[in-house]
Amino acid sequence: MACINALRQSPHYMPSETSFQNREAVLRPERLSSLSSYGGSSQPRLCITYSRISQRSVLFSKRNRLTVSASTHASIGVHPGTEPGSHGLNAPVFEDVPHLTDYLPGLPTYPSPLIDNPAYTTGRHYFVGTEDVVARNVVTTLESPGVGPHFRRAGPREKVYFKSEDVKACIVTCGGLCPGLNTVIREIVCGLWNQYGVQDIIGIEGGYRGFYARNTVPLNPKIVNDIHKRGGTVLGTSRGGHDTTKIVNSIQDRGINQVYIIGGDGTQKGAAAIYEEVRKRKLKVSVVGVPKTIDNDIAVIDRSFGFDTAVEEAQRAINAAHTEAESVHNGIGLVKLMGRYSGYIAMYATLASRDVDICLIPEVPFYLEGQGGLYEFVEKRLRENGHMVIVVAEGAGQELMEGSVALDASGNRLLNDIGLWISQKLKDYYSKTKEQSLNLKYIDPTYMIRAIPSNAADNVYCTLLAQSGLHGAMAGYTGFTVGPVNGRHCFIPISRVTEKQNRVNVADRMWARLLSSTQQPAFIDAEEVNKKELKAELPGVDLKKHFAGMYTGTDSKNTNGSIASMDGAPAKAKEYPKSSSNTEKSETKQ
Numbered sequence: 001m002a003c004i005n006a007l008r009q010s011p012h013y014m015p016s017e018t019s020f021q022n023r024e025a026v027l028r029p030e031r032l033s034s035l036s037s038y039g040g041s042s043q044p045r046l047c048i049t050y051s052r053i054s055q056r057s058v059l060f061s062k063r064n065r066l067t068v069s070a071s072t073h074a075s076i077g078v079h080p081g082t083e084p085g086s087h088g089l090n091a092p093v094f095e096d097v098p099h100l101t102d103y104l105p106g107l108p109t110y111p112s113p114l115i116d117n118p119a120y121t122t123g124r125h126y127f128v129g130t131e132d133v134v135a136r137n138v139v140t141t142l143e144s145p146g147v148g149p150h151f152r153r154a155g156p157r158e159k160v161y162f163k164s165e166d167v168k169a170c171i172v173t174c175g176g177l178c179p180g181l182n183t184v185i186r187e188i189v190c191g192l193w194n195q196y197g198v199q200d201i202i203g204i205e206g207g208y209r210g211f212y213a214r215n216t217v218p219l220n221p222k223i224v225n226d227i228h229k230r231g232g233t234v235l236g237t238s239r240g241g242h243d244t245t246k247i248v249n250s251i252q253d254r255g256i257n258q259v260y261i262i263g264g265d266g267t268q269k270g271a272a273a274i275y276e277e278v279r280k281r282k283l284k285v286s287v288v289g290v291p292k293t294i295d296n297d298i299a300v301i302d303r304s305f306g307f308d309t310a311v312e313e314a315q316r317a318i319n320a321a322h323t324e325a326e327s328v329h330n331g332i333g334l335v336k337l338m339g340r341y342s343g344y345i346a347m348y349a350t351l352a353s354r355d356v357d358i359c360l361i362p363e364v365p366f367y368l369e370g371q372g373g374l375y376e377f378v379e380k381r382l383r384e385n386g387h388m389v390i391v392v393a394e395g396a397g398q399e400l401m402e403g404s405v406a407l408d409a410s411g412n413r414l415l416n417d418i419g420l421w422i423s424q425k426l427k428d429y430y431s432k433t434k435e436q437s438l439n440l441k442y443i444d445p446t447y448m449i450r451a452i453p454s455n456a457a458d459n460v461y462c463t464l465l466a467q468s469g470l471h472g473a474m475a476g477y478t479g480f481t482v483g484p485v486n487g488r489h490c491f492i493p494i495s496r497v498t499e500k501q502n503r504v505n506v507a508d509r510m511w512a513r514l515l516s517s518t519q520q521p522a523f524i525d526a527e528e529v530n531k532k533e534l535k536a537e538l539p540g541v542d543l544k545k546h547f548a549g550m551y552t553g554t555d556s557k558n559t560n561g562s563i564a565s566m567d568g569a570p571a572k573a574k575e576y577p578k579s580s581s582n583t584e585k586s587e588t589k590q
């Protein structure tokens with residue numbers, strides 16, 4: 001990819017403000033930092049890297065027309081989908097993160113203390129250059145290499161925007177527990193202390209409300225030395241209680257200038273609000289999000305920390321369920337796993353185990369009765385094998401149960417117990433229609449799994465997340481979150497990980513693998529779901545025309561980092577007639 005800095009001389013550059021009329025963002029040529037040209041197709045494509053449009057970079061020029069990416073539409077007030085061809089699907093798009101100098105121009109820089117750190121001086125290419133980006137889409141076509149979103153590569157910079165002795169950092173953990181929280185805390189503290197010489201680090205206790213309702217706790221490498229061996233979070237956590245003004249007042253009053261916020265999608269939305277307020281007040285404060293969720297439902301990043309540990313620990317419950325089931329007549333072992341909106345833990349635990357006969361996830365609305373229903377499948381398996389194991393994600397089948405729609409303090413819907421419900425339904429069905437009893441053992445290990453310390457792989461992963469965060473903050477980036485994209489750690493705009501949830505793509509090969517491994521009913525027609533989702537994402541767009549000759553990735557992904565959606569033959573639904581209206585209830589990806 002050739003970078004040409006003489007952007008303004010380019011015949012392809014037309015800084016036409018008229019093409020952005022009625023939009024909040026105004027394109028100013030002086031903010032355009034570079035122009036990249038892409039070969040490989042008959043029409044040369046030009047990518048203009050724009051350093052900031054409402055905290056995002058992005059725009060590209062194609063045949064002298066400037067357009068913005070779908071994700072930038074959100075920040076400049078244009079609905080995605082209104083401009084076919086401007087979704088970033090057919091051109092490279094750079095999605096940058098904010099920097100303190102966006103609103104505090106002229107901040108002084110300092111040589112990174114890592115230059116003199118004996119641990120790092122041996123690495124010849126240790127520092128990451130400002131031009132380094134990571135491609136979101138690695139599955140592409142020879143005709144259109146390098147298209148789609150690109151993120152800024154994480155890592156230490158040669159110049160930093162904070163003197164070590166001036167840094168006052170704080171760490172907060174919010175939302176539900178997750179294996180690895182303590183490791184992230186430990187590594188932020190040790191990284192700041194050992195790599196950058198920062199010695200003023202405090203913990204905010206009890207989540208967001210701790211900023212204004214609790215005292216802080218001092219943190220140093222000695223205090224956090226052993227915490228990664230424990231589950232939970234040493235800082236405590238909570239749901240609800242986000243008050244942006246009070247939180248930023250507290251940050252300002254305490255003289256904090258680096259804020260590390262560890263939590264899920266709700267927490268990251270809170271982090272974005274804090275960043276906006278900090279920016280409004282023009283404070284020299286870097287706000288860094290570290291994405292957390294055991295459910296792996298955070299978009300863009302390859303996987304979230306704690307997920308690997310959860311899948312591993314779930315094997316113990318599945319093994320127990322299998323042992324119980326195979327020891328008795330008509331034995332069923334039913335295991336509920338976490339996954340409020342996304343069935344990743346259930347799916348991966350099933351794929352890993354091989355003892356699971358059926359896996360039920362929120363993305364696939366299942367039904368009980370009739371051909372292709374759960375009852376029919378259970379009967380078949382018990383007839384064939386005499387026992388079976390069912391894995392169900394906690395968010396599955398919620399639409400089947402009657403119950404209150406209570407919310408937790410953060411506004412998340414409280415779920416009904418699908419495990420108990422299925423257990424009762426199966427027992428009733430067998431006693432009424434078959435006059436047989438079932439030996440059903442229901443195992444709910446959800447909180448036991450969530451409360452354990454992270455495994456070795458997650459520990460290493462948490463270390464990288466923490467270090468990406470602190471390198472970014474020291475380099476003056478702010479309002480960003482961190483995580484691996486195709487195995488490379490990136491700085492990602494916070495809104496990018498909160499605008500959608502990562503959900504299992506039932507039209508993807510991974511779900512097809514599961515179906516072929518368990519031979520369970522598909523319940524839904526994957527091709528139909530795929531079409532419906534695309535229609536929702538691109539309203540009013542002729543999909544056939546839109547995707548002609550392009551790669552067809554969406555933002556969905558699987559946990560090995562490849563683009564999941566439509567990256568292969570869609571899972572073909574089995575020929576089961578749809579005997580229940582539940583088959584219509586398939587949710588589209590958000």
Ligand SMILES: Nc1ncnc2c1ncn2[C@@H]1O[C@H](COP(=O)(O)OP(=O)(O)OP(=O)(O)O)[C@@H](O)[C@H]1O
Nearest residue numbers: 175176239240241242263264265266267269270410
């Ligand atoms: N839209 C929002 N704006 C500001 N703050 C929010 C928003 N949504 C949630 N929060 C705050 O973020 C914190 C955590 O949110 P939540 O309880 O939803 O957990 P989460 O971060 O999504 O993690 P989990 O994966 O456990 O659900 C809460 O303190 C909540 O008040």
Ligand SMILES: O=P(O)(O)OC[C@H]1O[C@](O)(CO)[C@@H](O)[C@@H]1O
Nearest residue numbers: 176177293294295338339340408
């Ligand atoms: O701690 P709580 O509020 O019961 O949270 C439970 C929820 O949190 C999660 O573990 C996500 O953090 C979900 O899987 C689950 O539904």
Ligand SMILES: [Mg+2]
Nearest residue numbers: 175264265266
């Ligand atoms: Mg959440």
